[in-house]
Amino acid sequence: MTLDAQAWVWRNSRTKGNARLVMLAITDAITGPEATVRMGTAEIMSRLNVPRSTARAAVDAALASEELVEEEPAKGSRATLYKVPGAVGYVRRRGPDSGPIAPETTGPESGPLPATGPESGPSTGPESGPADETPDTLFGAEIRPPMGPDFGPLHSPIEGVSEGVRERAPKVATIPEFARPLVDQITAAQIYPAWTLTPGEWVMVHALIKRSGDDMLAATAVQAAQRARNGVAHARYFLRAWQALPPAPAPGTVPAAPPARGSNVVPFPVPAGTAGTGRVAQSTDYLAQALAAMEAQP
Numbered sequence: 001m002t003l004d005a006q007a008w009v010w011r012n013s014r015t016k017g018n019a020r021l022v023m024l025a026i027t028d029a030i031t032g033p034e035a036t037v038r039m040g041t042a043e044i045m046s047r048l049n050v051p052r053s054t055a056r057a058a059v060d061a062a063l064a065s066e067e068l069v070e071e072e073p074a075k076g077s078r079a080t081l082y083k084v085p086g087a088v089g090y091v092r093r094r095g096p097d098s099g100p101i102a103p104e105t106t107g108p109e110s111g112p113l114p115a116t117g118p119e120s121g122p123s124t125g126p127e128s129g130p131a132d133e134t135p136d137t138l139f140g141a142e143i144r145p146p147m148g149p150d151f152g153p154l155h156s157p158i159e160g161v162s163e164g165v166r167e168r169a170p171k172v173a174t175i176p177e178f179a180r181p182l183v184d185q186i187t188a189a190q191i192y193p194a195w196t197l198t199p200g201e202w203v204m205v206h207a208l209i210k211r212s213g214d215d216m217l218a219a220t221a222v223q224a225a226q227r228a229r230n231g232v233a234h235a236r237y238f239l240r241a242w243q244a245l246p247p248a249p250a251p252g253t254v255p256a257a258p259p260a261r262g263s264n265v266v267p268f269p270v271p272a273g274t275a276g277t278g279r280v281a282q283s284t285d286y287l288a289q290a291l292a293a294m295e296a297q298p
Contacts, residue, residue, distance in 0.1 A: 005030040005084060007092035015065050018058035021048050023068060026082050035087040036071060040079035171196040178206055185218035191225045193235040204239065213248040220245060 005027035009015075013023055025047040029037045045055045062068040072081035173195040175183050179202070183195060197205065208217060221238045225231065232238070 002028060002030055004090050004092050005035055005087035008087040008090040012086055013067055015062055015067060019061035022058045022062045027084055027087060033089060036081055036083045038079040038081050176202055182209060182214045182217055186221050189222045191222060193232045195235050197235060208242045211247050212245045216245055216248060217242050
């Protein structure tokens with residue numbers, strides 16, 4: 001019954017892509033004339049060699065075609081019961097067109113013609129007889145779907161692709177050449193965020209490198225990573241801090257002198273002639289000078 005059900009799919013099914021593969025996988029497990037079989041999602045994933053989401057989408061597409069019917073939903077440890085109505089009672093074609101081809105006779109005696117000519121050696125081409133037996137040739141009838149004019153083409157499974165469904169491929173970090181010095185400095189500081197930035201974000205990083213320079217961006221990223229409690233998982237974390245940075249100083253700019261170590265007080269300017277006096281004395285002098293100026297006025 002398995003070959004009959006599969007032959008129905010090859011000859012009559014209008015499904016395509018992974019939905020067709022689901023039909024073939026299910027009919028491959030059918031053993032009775034009622035064309036039903038219990039099969040879970042895990043087994044369908046294994047037969048199609050696709051992830052769970054792709055397997056479910058393929059089953060949904062096959063159910064939508066109404067060539068596959070869900071007789072009983074999955075319950076507990078019992079898998080879903082599927083049925084292929086079109087394969088019920090279907091019998092694949094038999095006869096001269098479907099059976100093995102009889103070997104051609106080569107004369108009245110039906111024996112092979114003797115080799116003639118000086119260069120006639122043992123033939124090694126495809127017409128010299130059966131090839132060496134391999135697992136494919138020994139069991140090809142069991143593991144390969146029937147092919148020929150009565151059957152449709154074989155659609156190989158495509159990872160992540162089904163009818164109307166396409167899963168995103170995993171992201172791989174690709175560092176542009178202009179960003180390699182910056183990324184190398186951050187990596188050398190043993191900080192390893194993911195660098196799977198979008199093209200638009202890489203354009204922003206390029207502009208920030210031109211404005212502030214690799215060294216300033218790398219130092220800011222290291223400081224931000226050291227302050228982060230749970231570490232930095234993605235380089236996108238640095239973008240906001242980088243946008244707040246000033247432009248790089250012009251070449252030849254002298255850095256400001258740092259304040260004296262251990263002091264954060266800026267000295268108040270002392271008028272000439274008052275050095276060494278205390279604040280009270282200075283205030284008294286200021287008051288006396290003000291009074292003298294008032295008395296001098298007419």
